[in-house]
Amino acid sequence: MLILPLPAKPDWRRPPWVTLLLIAVCCIIYFGLQFDDDARRVSAFEFYHEAGLDKLELPLYLKYLEKTGQHDLATELNKDFATTWPRAVMALQADRDFRHQLTAGQVIAPDSLTYDKWHADRSHFEALYKQIFTERFALRPAAPEPVGVFMHMFMHGSVDHLLGNMAILFIVGYTVEMALGAGLFLAFYLLSGLGAAIPDLLGTSPPYMLSLGASGAIAGVMAMFVVLYGTRKIRFFYWVLVYFSTITAPALLVLPIWLLKEALMRTLEPKDHVNYMAHFAGLLTGAALVAVYRWQRGWQSADKVVQDDQAQRDDVQRKQAAQWLSKLEFERAARAYAALTDARSNDVELVGDFYRAAKLQPDAALRFKAASRVIALTADGRTALLPDSADAWLWILKQRQPMPKLSLPQWLRLAACWLDGGHATSCEPLLQMLVKRAADQPALPALLYRTGLVFREQGETTRAKACWRLLIQHYPRAEEVKWAMADAAFKA
Numbered sequence: 001m002l003i004l005p006l007p008a009k010p011d012w013r014r015p016p017w018v019t020l021l022l023i024a025v026c027c028i029i030y031f032g033l034q035f036d037d038d039a040r041r042v043s044a045f046e047f048y049h050e051a052g053l054d055k056l057e058l059p060l061y062l063k064y065l066e067k068t069g070q071h072d073l074a075t076e077l078n079k080d081f082a083t084t085w086p087r088a089v090m091a092l093q094a095d096r097d098f099r100h101q102l103t104a105g106q107v108i109a110p111d112s113l114t115y116d117k118w119h120a121d122r123s124h125f126e127a128l129y130k131q132i133f134t135e136r137f138a139l140r141p142a143a144p145e146p147v148g149v150f151m152h153m154f155m156h157g158s159v160d161h162l163l164g165n166m167a168i169l170f171i172v173g174y175t176v177e178m179a180l181g182a183g184l185f186l187a188f189y190l191l192s193g194l195g196a197a198i199p200d201l202l203g204t205s206p207p208y209m210l211s212l213g214a215s216g217a218i219a220g221v222m223a224m225f226v227v228l229y230g231t232r233k234i235r236f237f238y239w240v241l242v243y244f245s246t247i248t249a250p251a252l253l254v255l256p257i258w259l260l261k262e263a264l265m266r267t268l269e270p271k272d273h274v275n276y277m278a279h280f281a282g283l284l285t286g287a288a289l290v291a292v293y294r295w296q297r298g299w300q301s302a303d304k305v306v307q308d309d310q311a312q313r314d315d316v317q318r319k320q321a322a323q324w325l326s327k328l329e330f331e332r333a334a335r336a337y338a339a340l341t342d343a344r345s346n347d348v349e350l351v352g353d354f355y356r357a358a359k360l361q362p363d364a365a366l367r368f369k370a371a372s373r374v375i376a377l378t379a380d381g382r383t384a385l386l387p388d389s390a391d392a393w394l395w396i397l398k399q400r401q402p403m404p405k406l407s408l409p410q411w412l413r414l415a416a417c418w419l420d421g422g423h424a425t426s427c428e429p430l431l432q433m434l435v436k437r438a439a440d441q442p443a444l445p446a447l448l449y450r451t452g453l454v455f456r457e458q459g460e461t462t463r464a465k466a467c468w469r470l471l472i473q474h475y476p477r478a479e480e481v482k483w484a485m486a487d488a489a490f491k492a
Contacts, residue, residue: 192220195285220286
C-alpha cells in the first residue's frame with residue numbers, strides 16, 4: 001500500500017535548495033562511491049575463499065561465539081558457509097573483540113607454521129574489504145560508530161532504492177522546505193534520520209546487519225508535511241494492490257495510517273530487508289518535531305501553509321465572482337472582487353477584474369474603491385492597468401469624487417505612464433491640477449510638452465495648443481517652450 005500527498009507546483013523563483021542538495025548528495029554518494037561496491041565485495045570474498053581464510057578463520061570464529069554464549073548466532077552462521085558472500089565473514093569483520101584477538105595473535109599463534117601466510121593473506125583481504133564503501137560507512141547497529149549513524153541516511157542499496165527515495169523526497173520535501181525555511185528543514189531532516197536509527201540502536205541486530213538509506217529521514221519529512229497541514233484537507237494519491245486513485249482528506253488523518261502500515265509490515269514480514277521500524281521511528285520523529293514547532297507558534301501552522309490555505313479559499317471566491325459576472329450579477333461580482341483585493345491589493349489581474357466589474361454596477365462607492373486601486377497600481381508602474389486607470393481618472397473627475405491618496409511623485413509617474421500609453425485626455429486635467437498645486441516640479445514642463453505632442457499626433461491640434469499655451473504661461477524660460485513655439489501645429 002502506498003499513500004502520498006499530491007505535489008504542488010514548485011515555485012522556481014525560490015528553489016528548494018536544501019531538498020535539491022540532499023538529492024544531489026545521495027546521488028553523488030551512491031553513483032560516485034557506492035556504485036562499484038558489489039564488484040569490490042565479490043573481489044574481496046573470492047580472495048577470502050581462494051586464500052583458504054574461510055576454512056581457517058570461520059571455524060575458529062564459530063568456536064569463539066559458542067564460548068562467549070552466542071549460540072543462536074553461531075547456529076545461524078554455521079548454515080551460511082556455502083553462500084557467495086557468507087554472513088559469517090561480515091559478522092567476523094564487525095566483531096571488534098574477535099578481530100582484536102585475531103590481530104593480536106591470540107587466535108592463530110605467531111609461532112604456528114601457517115601464521116606467516118595467513119597474516120599476509122589476512123592483510124590483503126583487509127585492504128580489499130576496506131575498499132567496500134558501504135561496509136565502512138553504513139550503520140552497523142551491533143557496533144555503531146558516529147560516522148555510520150550520520151552517513152547511513154545518505155546511502156542506498158540499489159538504483160531502485162535510490163530513485164524511489166529521491167522521488168518521494170522531492171514530492172514532499174520542497175513543500176515542507178518552503179513552509180519551514182531551509183535551515184529548519186535541514187535540521188529536522190537530519191534529526192528525523194537520527195530518530196529513525198533509534199530502533200536499530202536499541203535492538204539486538206546481528207553483527208553482519210547493516211542499515212542504510214534515506215527512507216527513515218524521508219518518512220520524517222512525510223510526517224512533517226501532514227502535521228504542518230493538520231486538519232486541512234489535502235489530496236493524496238493511494239495505491240492498494242492493483243487499484244489506485246486519489247482522495248481528499250484531512251492531512252493529519254494519514255499519519256496513523258502510515259504508522260499502522262509500517263508496524264503491520266514489520267509484523268507480517270519480520271525477515272524482509274526493508275527496515276520498517278526505521279520508517280516508523282522516522283514518522284514519529286518528524287511528527288514530534290513539527291508538533292513542537294507548532295506548539296511554539298501557539299499551534300499555528302507555518303506561514304506558507306496558511307498562505308496556501310488562503311490562496312485556495314481565494315481561488316474558490318474568485319471562481320464564484322467570475323460566475324456572477326457571467327450571469328450579469330455585476331454588483332455581487334464586484335463585492336466579491338473587492339473582498340479579494342482587500343488582502344491582495346497588489347494583484348494586477350485581480351484589481352483589473354474588480355474595476356471592470358465595478359464599472360457595470362450602480363454603487364458609486366464601490367466603483368470609487370476599484371478606481372482608486374487601479375490608479376494606485378498604475379502609479380507604481382503596473383502598466384497593464386493603463387487603460388483602466390485612465391478611464392477611472394476621467395470617471396472620478398466627472399463624478400466629482402475625492403482625489404485618490406497618492407504622493408506627488410506617484411502623480412507625476414502616473415502622468416508619464418498615461419502619456420506612454422497615448423492617454424493624453426486623462427493626463428491633461430491631471431497636469432492642470434498639478435500646475436495649480438505644485439508648479440515648482442521640474443518634470444511638469446516636459447510633461448506638458450509631451451501631452452501637446454500626443455494630442456497633435458492624434459489630430460487634436462486645438463488641445464495640443466492649449467497644453468503648450470499652459471506651458472508658455474507658467475514656464476516661459478523652459479527649453480520645451482522653444483520646441484513648442486517652433487512646432488508647425490502651434491504656428492497654424
